[in-house]
Amino acid sequence: MNRAQRVVLASAAAVLGSGLAIAPTAHAATEAPAASYHCTGLKSQYSWQTMADGSSGWTAGFSRTMTAIVGSGSQGSATAEAQCMLVGWHCKPGTVDGIYGANTRSAVVAFQRKNGLADDGVVGPNTWRKLRVAPSFC
Secondary structure: OOHHHHHHHHHHHHHHHOOOOOOOOOOOOOOOOOOOOOOOOOHHHOEEEEOOOOOEEEEOOOOOOOOOOEOOOOEOHHHHHHHHHHHHOOOOOOOOOOEOOHHHHHHHHHHHHHOOOOOOOOEOHHHHHHHHOOOOOO
8 A cells, every 4th residue: 555545544534533424526436447348439339228317318338327427536337338438429538448547538528529518528417418319529
């Protein structure tokens, strides 16, 4: 364990000892990434499905979320879903590994700019809606 990890653990222990609750950050999806995600980005890979909120849209098969917040520190199936959708729309997020890194952020920002969204690099409800329905390619 490095010094930074020890400081974080010590801080968390101090907060827990004080009786305060620790809330997860808005951007962190805590689900552990799978060993690998297969995403070709080919149209045949995607299917039109009913999403988690009852709307319909495209999915790559890793998640049907319309509300998950995917950004810095995010890992797991929602991140892989966003990465795979970005591959499909030619936005080049790098390796589809379920880990939100610099390449994924750059691809999200490019996608958001191309689709008239706030270019904050965070995949939230507005970005999911564009990823799922009929976006402009990057």
